[in-house]
Amino acid sequence: MSDIQPFLKELLSAPGLSGFEAPAAKIIEEKWRPLVHELSRSRLGSLHGLRKGTAAGPRPSLLVAAHMDAIGLMVTGIAEGGFLRVTAIGGVDARVLPGQPVTVHGLEDLPGIVVQPSARLLPSEIGDKPAPLEHLLVDVGRLPRKVNELIRVGDPVSFAQPPLELTGETLAGHSVDNRASVAALTVCLEELQNRPHAWDVWAVATVQEETGLIGAYSSSYQLRPQIAIVVDTSWAKGPGANDWNTFPLGKGPTLMWGPNIHPALHKAFKELAERLEIPHAVEITPLHTGTDAVATQVTAEGIPTIALGIPIRYMHTPVEVVAVKDIQRAGRLIAEFIAALQPDFMEKATWEE
């Protein structure tokens, strides 16, 4: 199995906020080009890679999707002194922002730092608590005149913290949600290079998941697969995160289970993981999963969907932590599922009800 870590690190070093995914898309495109037969972009900017199956046409097709967009910030105003006021694109955990390096994508890319004004400049009710986002500022270190020249309200601001390799084959960085899953899809595509598969496979890196599952809706409608497999991140166990909703880091991906998930697909994945002795956990998702799977499930006349989760710590902070092993296991499990898929899988699928 190839080492996915260099690709993931490259991807984690790139911006690509929801609606502004081009820098990430470019890197994924280069990586996927030799792994697929056709590569294209949707009208919204999602990346579609096609691996043709071996079954006689018309072949069934499946979609395997991971969103490539990342959460970040957007300039809402330029305060006195040339400091930027910002709001969030997606669900940002503002408590960990002060001190973070960022890139302001103005007329040119400008390095900046998120700062929290001193307590005496903040409303007294904030006290010693972390300041909410509306009180934080971005300092780009330039004179106000220059700031006004280079930066406009609406410019995106991405996290610039480079990925950090921790020991034990774990990585910390921004956008691990969901570039880790894009890496898992890449592992899957690499595995499929030497594995014949009956079904057509659409590998899709979707846009704008963090702001409303947007790319997953349009791509699943455009491609109309018979099955959708969605990969996103889940919550790894960690300080203050040990309930039923959390899973150990480095112990394999989760197989989500709930109304969002098709029973026959869940059963097939569970049995396959057990047979191949790929560590995994069942993640209970009693409501919608909060992933692209919500979109694929209800697109067109409904697409049977399964979602896998890669556990990460500190979700929606710039220091999300992931175990590389879990990425490889998720990718391999999906590749094995695809390689074993018979053309009439959905016709023959049965399940207890």
Added chain:
Amino acid sequence: MPTIGTTQIKLLEKLCNAMAVSGDEGEVRAMVLEEIKGHADEVKVDAGRARQRAGNPRRC
């Protein structure tokens, strides 16, 4: 106007006592299909959770 009689109350009771948690509506779906089969030329179940398929031997 249709009237509500014992038959309807019995049906309501049966439906209310059926298990149909979101995503697992099979029991109540089977009852509905049974009730409407004499009144429709064709019955289809959509792919929503894609649980029901025409021709599936486990179905109605």
